[in-house]
Each structure stands twice: as structure tokens, then as C-alpha cells.
Amino acid sequence: MQTTLFNPLNPFTIIHLILGKRLLVLVILCSHFSCKGQPENKSYKYLKHYYTKRATKYLIKDKQVKQAFSISDSGIVLYTTPEKGHKKEVEYYLPWQHLRAFQERAAARPSEAFKYYKQKRLPQLTAGLMRPAKFIINGDPAHPLKGLRVALDPGHIAGNLAMAKKERKFIDLTLASGKRLSFFESELAWYTCRVLANLLEQKGARVILTRKRFDLMALDSTYQQVFENYRQQQAKKGIKVKRSQKWSVFFKKFRKADFNARVEKINNFKPHLTMIVHYNVDGANAPWNKPTPHNNCMAFVAGSFMKNELSATEHRFNFLRLLLTKDIESSVSFSKTILQQIVTQLNVPILPKQNNQPFINRACMGTKATGVYARNLSMARKVYGTLCFIEPLYQDNKQEIRALSNKDYELKGKKIPTRVVEVAKAYYKGIVAYLKK
The missing domain is CATH 3.40.630 (Aminopeptidase)
Structure with missing residues (x-):
């Protein structure tokens, strides 16, 4: 039996039961949908809690950033930056019912997701649409990185x-x-x-x-x-x-x-x-x-948005993309490994949590990896996928x-x-x- 367990970054659970030559697909609706097929508030409240916590962990450096978005029981809203004397307007609304479709698009085809965002459209689920798998070193001793x-x-x-x-x-x-x-x-x-x-x-x-x-x-x-x-x-x-x-x-x-x-x-x-x-x-x-x-050595990944750093459509889209995908986590893991090799090969220590670098407290947010910081650098924000912004x-x-x-x-x-x-x-x-x- 193959089981796809609940994952908040892919929160619609499907259990596949393979019996002989017959494939029985059982969609577990009890935790997400009522008998009439309508979403239950309980599951959406969980999503609200999860993504609010995630935004706080990686993305919100200054309190003013919270004015550019909202996460509610119904979904996520991004707002335009209002001109002086005007009220902010909704730029994009992502209801929880469309979360998975947007999420998959943002991870697998982020350029397409950006087009949907600018056009205020909601993507539909597409069969076979998934993020490219992590590269696995092959068995060719001469060219183990072929395809990377x-x-x-x-x-x-x-x-x-x-x-x-x-x-x-x-x-x-x-x-x-x-x-x-x-x-x-x-x-x-x-x-x-x-x-x-x-x-x-x-x-x-x-x-x-x-x-x-x-x-x-x-x-x-x-x-x-x-x-x-x-x-x-x-x-x-x-x-x-x-x-x-x-x-x-x-x-x-x-x-x-x-x-x-x-x-x-x-x-x-x-x-x-x-x-x-x-x-x-x-x-x-x-x-x-x-x-x-x-x-010291250190590395940066995307995140840590500061005051006035959600003033453009591109900034707000990438804020949403980073909120919904695992790009930050994979980048932290990659950057941590690079730093470990710098320590080993170059004898340069990782910047400790307690340090005298003024920009760290001013512009960065710590991650679970010492020396790896979320920071809203243009290249880190705009580049899609797993990255390491390295300072060796x-x-x-x-x-x-x-x-x-x-x-x-x-x-x-x-x-x-x-x-x-x-x-x-x-x-x-x-x-x-x-x-x-």
C-alpha cells in the first residue's frame, strides 16, 4: 500500500490503495470537506494558523509588512501599496480551495504562476504538474553529475x-x-x-x-x-x-x-x-x-521583508511564492552544507549567532542553520528554486x-x-x- 500523508504544504490528502492489478483511489474527505462537499472551517483554520506562523518565521522582518497581506479562514489576500490618501486595494485573492493548484504552479512553473497573479486568475490543478525532483548522483564514475x-x-x-x-x-x-x-x-x-x-x-x-x-x-x-x-x-x-x-x-x-x-x-x-x-x-x-x-563565513536565502519592501507586484508575488513553497527550506539545507565545507576546507568559521555584524540584526532573520540568514536580497528573492547566496x-x-x-x-x-x-x-x-x- 502506498500512502500520501498529510502535509501542510500540500494539504489535500489522498491515499492510494494498490490491490493486485486494480487501483482503488480513496480520497479522504472527512478532515477537509463535509458530506455535501463544502470545506469545513476547521481545516481552513489550521491553514490560517500554519501560514501565519510560517510568514512570521521567515518573511516578516518589520511590522509594516503585515499591512500588505492578510491570512484568514477563507484564504490569503495580497494588497497593492496605496497612494497617499487612498485605501489599499486587493491585488490577489487566493482562496484555500485553490491553494494546492497555485502551490504546485508556483513550485513547478513559477513564471506561469506570476502570470496568473498579475492577471488575477486562479490556476486549476493539472495532472503531472510537479516540481522537478532533487537531482540524484548517477552511477557513471566518469560523469556522476550528468544531467545536473x-x-x-x-x-x-x-x-x-x-x-x-x-x-x-x-x-x-x-x-x-x-x-x-x-x-x-x-x-x-x-x-x-x-x-x-x-x-x-x-x-x-x-x-x-x-x-x-x-x-x-x-x-x-x-x-x-x-x-x-x-x-x-x-x-x-x-x-x-x-x-x-x-x-x-x-x-x-x-x-x-x-x-x-x-x-x-x-x-x-x-x-x-x-x-x-x-x-x-x-x-x-x-x-x-x-x-x-x-x-567568518555566512550565507543568505530569501525572506526577511522589511518596511517598504512589498511596494511592487513582483515583490508581493515572490512573497506569496516563498510563503507557499519549500524554496526557503531547501535553500537553507543547501547553504548549510556549503558552509560546512567552507569550515572544513578553508578553515573559516561560521558567523556565530552572537556577532558584531550590524546588518544582521537590521536586515536579517535567523534560520535553523547557524550562519544561514533569511534576507530580502534582490537575487535571492527573484531567483526560483534552491539557492545559496554565499559570503565565504x-x-x-x-x-x-x-x-x-x-x-x-x-x-x-x-x-x-x-x-x-x-x-x-x-x-x-x-x-x-x-x-x-
Whole structure:
């Protein structure tokens, strides 16, 4: 006998009894429906309690967020952000009777679920619609990862130190000895992903990088090229854009476009796993003009919505998607495994619960895994499925700063730090360990 037990993330229970060649499907209605086929308030009150508790656990960082949605005995409502002096309006209503249909769509085909959301439509149950199963390592010793799809997103866009300073993602300081050390995160992250991609591809996996070169945006051009094209387009409209406006234009317009291009590439690829790769600094060491003795790793998953962070339709849809699917839980599990390998392979400790990093209390919510935090980062929110937004170490740590400045490893004619290779290998081991769970 095969039994599908009650699961609040799939709360309609079906018991399949297989007797010889005959299949008897017994739908247990007593706990969910009355004799006349109408929902019972008792079961829906349970759903109200369950999802209210879940929202509190992962999603609600600030009390103001509660104004953007409601969970009642009848279902879930998302509200538009009202203009000043106007009342909020219902943007989407999901009655409990349609929970499973929307839930399955959000997990298996989230892009379709978003279309339903924007059109204020309710999906119907579809036979065979289910989330892709977790990848299982196959028995091919040469290519055990054949069939695995992994998306790698190397953070930031700078192609040189000067640009990294505009992006504010760099290290450039002089030690007490007088030695100057400098590098920038965009390059470190990209080469980490390139080495990791090589390791995965050698074992049969399919891998995409959202940036084709370390000096390119996800828009497949350098920012210099993007900006010059923008200037020319504006000039045709009679609008003069000065070169001195280059960075104000980036932060106002093209950083968001770059994020969206990354998300589109990843979600179209439909990866089993996504790694959003960054390098951190000690938040308590600002303005980062001297080394720090501290060093920690940490990871982020979606969640922890703050004040004014449900102001757009996309934000509210992803809030609902994260509430109804297991993407947060699977991401926490994946991230925990990656952190364990960082500790083992790189000797970098996990950020403890009691710490001096100012943004943790301000913007994050803890999870059951130490060092893994829910945080409403754009990439973590917009990317569908299981992901790890990883920060493996502090670039300004007194040992790491020397290691990351030492370009002593050759990769296809390019000198990169051995430390970057070590980080990539730790990620590879973490991915394999997670797939073996």
C-alpha cells in the first residue's frame, strides 16, 4: 500500500490503495470537506494558523509588512501599496480551495504562476504538474553529475579597480610595512565561478555563468559600452547625458537592469541549484582601511521583508511564492552544507549567532542553520528554486588580504589567487555533499 500523508504544504490528502492489478483511489474527505462537499472551517483554520506562523518565521522582518497581506479562514489576500490618501486595494485573492493548484504552479512553473497573479486568475490543478525532483548522483564514475544543471552568478560588474571603487566593492590599503594590497570583488567572484564551473563540467554537469567575462555585466557588455549606447540613444531623443553622469545613471538605471538580466538567465535555465557568489568584508571594520583579525563565513536565502519592501507586484508575488513553497527550506539545507565545507576546507568559521555584524540584526532573520540568514536580497528573492547566496570570508581579514592579493595560480593564461581556487573547490565539495543527502 502506498500512502500520501498529510502535509501542510500540500494539504489535500489522498491515499492510494494498490490491490493486485486494480487501483482503488480513496480520497479522504472527512478532515477537509463535509458530506455535501463544502470545506469545513476547521481545516481552513489550521491553514490560517500554519501560514501565519510560517510568514512570521521567515518573511516578516518589520511590522509594516503585515499591512500588505492578510491570512484568514477563507484564504490569503495580497494588497497593492496605496497612494497617499487612498485605501489599499486587493491585488490577489487566493482562496484555500485553490491553494494546492497555485502551490504546485508556483513550485513547478513559477513564471506561469506570476502570470496568473498579475492577471488575477486562479490556476486549476493539472495532472503531472510537479516540481522537478532533487537531482540524484548517477552511477557513471566518469560523469556522476550528468544531467545536473547549476547556475552560477558572480556578483558585481567592475572590470578594473577604478570601476570597483565607483561600485564600492574593493580592497585597497597599505599595510604597516608599507606594502600596498589591492583587489576587487567582481574579479574574485567571477574566477571563483569559472573554476567551480570547470570542476562541475568535468563531472558531466551543465553550468551557466550569468557573466561571460569578469569585466562584463549580465547584459553581455561592459558598463562603458552600455553607457555609451545609452548616451547615443538619448541624444537621438534630444536629451544630453554627460559623461560625468556615468555612475549616477548606473545606480539609478542599469544596476537594476543587470540584476534582471541575471535573474532571467538563471530562471530560463531552470537549474537544480543556484549559487550567488560574493566575497564579504567585516562590517564592524568600516571604512576598511586596515586589516581585521576577524574572519567568518555566512550565507543568505530569501525572506526577511522589511518596511517598504512589498511596494511592487513582483515583490508581493515572490512573497506569496516563498510563503507557499519549500524554496526557503531547501535553500537553507543547501547553504548549510556549503558552509560546512567552507569550515572544513578553508578553515573559516561560521558567523556565530552572537556577532558584531550590524546588518544582521537590521536586515536579517535567523534560520535553523547557524550562519544561514533569511534576507530580502534582490537575487535571492527573484531567483526560483534552491539557492545559496554565499559570503565565504572577509576580504579585509589580515590573512585573507594577503592570500587574495597573491596571484600565483595560472588559469588559461590568467594569474589568479590560489585562495580563489580553494574557495571554488570547497563549493564543489559542498554541492556534491548536498546531492548525496
